[in-house]
Amino acid sequence: MRTGRPTGGKKAAFALLLAGAAAALLGGCAGMEGVTSSLLSPSGGLSRADAEAITATARTVAKSLEQISPEQEYYVGRAVGAVVLGRYPVYSDERATAYVNLLGQTLAAASDRPETFRGYHFLILDSDEINAFAAPGGLIFVTRGILRCARSEDGVAAILAHEIAHVQEKHGLQAIKKSRLTTAVTSVALTAAQTLGPDALAELTTLFDDSIRDITSTLTNSGYSRSFEREADRGAVMILQRVGYDPRALVDVLEVMGEKLEPKGLDFAKTHPDPAQRIKVVEKAVGEAPSPPPAPAARRERCEAALGGI
Amino acid sequence: MQRSVRRVFCLLLVLAAALELSAAPPKMMSVTVEQTQARAAPSFLGRIVADLEYGDRVEVLEEKNSWARIVMSGETGDTAEAWVHMSALTTKRVVLKAGDVDVGRTASSAEVALAGKGFNEQVEAEYRAQMDLDYAWVDRMEEITVSWEEIRTFLAEGGLTALSGGE
Numbered sequence: 404m405r406t407g408r409p410t411g412g413k414k415a416a417f418a419l420l421l422a423g424a425a426a427a428l429l430g431g432c433a434g435m436e437g438v439t440s441s442l443l444s445p446s447g448g449l450s451r452a453d454a455e456a457i458t459a460t461a462r463t464v465a466k467s468l469e470q471i472s473p474e475q476e477y478y479v480g481r482a483v484g485a486v487v488l489g490r491y492p493v494y495s496d497e498r499a500t501a502y503v504n505l506l507g508q509t510l511a512a513a514s515d516r517p518e519t520f521r522g523y524h525f526l527i528l529d530s531d532e533i534n535a536f537a538a539p540g541g542l543i544f545v546t547r548g549i550l551r552c553a554r555s556e557d558g559v560a561a562i563l564a565h566e567i568a569h570v571q572e573k574h575g576l577q578a579i580k581k582s583r584l585t586t587a588v589t590s591v592a593l594t595a596a597q598t599l600g601p602d603a604l605a606e607l608t609t610l611f612d613d614s615i616r617d618i619t620s621t622l623t624n625s626g627y628s629r630s631f632e633r634e635a636d637r638g639a640v641m642i643l644q645r646v647g648y649d650p651r652a653l654v655d656v657l658e659v660m661g662e663k664l665e666p667k668g669l670d671f672a673k674t675h676p677d678p679a680q681r682i683k684v685v686e687k688a689v690g691e692a693p694s695p696p697p698a699p700a701a702r703r704e705r706c707e708a709a710l711g712g713i
Numbered sequence: 714m715q716r717s718v719r720r721v722f723c724l725l726l727v728l729a730a731a732l733e734l735s736a737a738p739p740k741m742m743s744v745t746v747e748q749t750q751a752r753a754a755p756s757f758l759g760r761i762v763a764d765l766e767y768g769d770r771v772e773v774l775e776e777k778n779s780w781a782r783i784v785m786s787g788e789t790g791d792t793a794e795a796w797v798h799m800s801a802l803t804t805k806r807v808v809l810k811a812g813d814v815d816v817g818r819t820a821s822s823a824e825v826a827l828a829g830k831g832f833n834e835q836v837e838a839e840y841r842a843q844m845d846l847d848y849a850w851v852d853r854m855e856e857i858t859v860s861w862e863e864i865r866t867f868l869a870e871g872g873l874t875a876l877s878g879g880e
């Protein structure tokens with residue numbers, strides 16, 4: 404995805420946007436807060452003090468998520484990825500891996516958030532479990548088991564698009580307990596030194612560890628909220644439509660999943676809403692949109708060549 | 714080269730302050746990803762005009778379908794416009810080194826992102842040491858690259874749509 408380093412001329416030219424930069428600094432930055440004031444409007448039973456407290460909390464939380472920079476998100480994502488990879492072996496088939504990366508990065512480019520700190524990357528886990536994980540920042544893992552639920556490239560795209568939508572909406576970061584975020588923000592704001600002192604490092608590392616646990620336990624045990632899953636399914640439909648895939652392929656995948664999942668299984672059955680419910684969400688999101696033309700032979704063949712043996 | 718660029722930047726800052734620019738300030742944004750490209754058209758398949766790096770400041774002329782039209786000034790005073798996807802930009806100023814500005818005094822944390830601060834490489838190293846985690850595959854998967862040319866071919870051969878990168 405990344406191309407070569409900048410050439411000197413272009414780079415220098417770019418850095419010359421200076422007068423403008425200076426003016427912006429002098430003019431001050433526009434405030435980022437768009438906190439709703441509706442909480443303060445008269446409503447039954449909520450005192451003004453309560454309302455103000457809620458608004459203040461909302462403002463703090465909103466600021467906190469905003470404060471996790473893409474760079475910090477990247478380090479969180481790497482750690483989540485390392486934890487996932489500590490639990491599952493990698494299916495290192497080169498052709499299959501290259502294919503899911505080509506397909507995945509194509510889909511990510513059509514998402515609402517095509518750019519993350521170091522981009523999207525995909526890996527197949529050598530497991531029969533029906534499962535997939537999206538680490539913040541764009542490291543995405545899918546098991547062989549879930550890929551077997553797809554009967555076409557459109558289906559594989561649907562699986563990857565759902566995970567990309569989780570990254571796009573920062574669902575992983577939102578799994579971090581809010582209290583930690585505010586602490587993290589404070590530390591970030593105060594840590595202006597070139598390197599962290601031992602106390603700051605210890606504090607941040609503990610915070611980091613706790614944050615990673617929040618995310619991994621959500622990914623592997625409790626699952627996201629139903630509303631996050633709905634959001635990811637709707638996001639997937641949008642991505643699929645933009646690229647020209649049939650969003651109904653997500654329904655096909657969910658149907659196969661519904662047949663294969665064991666109700667008390669430790670995989671998607673545990674962390675995701677019932678496929679039948681998700682199908683309703685997807686069908687509603689697709690609505691009356693016309694189906695794209697059928698997949699050409701080349702699309703079917705390349706999927707079969709890459710994942711036929713999955 | 715980087716250093717001389719920074720020096721010019723600082724010089725112009727002083728110059729601008731002296732002139733007390735009174736016109737409405739142009740909208741400036743910072744690149745918030747490690748690397749991205751400015752393109753001739755608002756599409757990932759548009760021709761690449763320049764590469765941008767973390768912390769680069771750009772002047773945004775308009776936003777259209779999640780793409781920002783930016784202006785670039787050349788060495789001879791000529792200007793050129795290009796497009797960058799909004800997800801690569803932030804309204805905050807990205808401070809690459811803590812010493813670049815007096816962060817605590819001149820700007821609130823809401824306006825500044827300190828590059829390399831908070832959860833960073835140092836925290837990762839400490840965390841890895843404590844947890845005994847193997848990052849080998851994480852590093853390997855990050856090395857997997859796909860070129861825009863490959864994506865273009867993939868779309869064309871698959872009978873798919875050209876991308877605009879978010880609407």
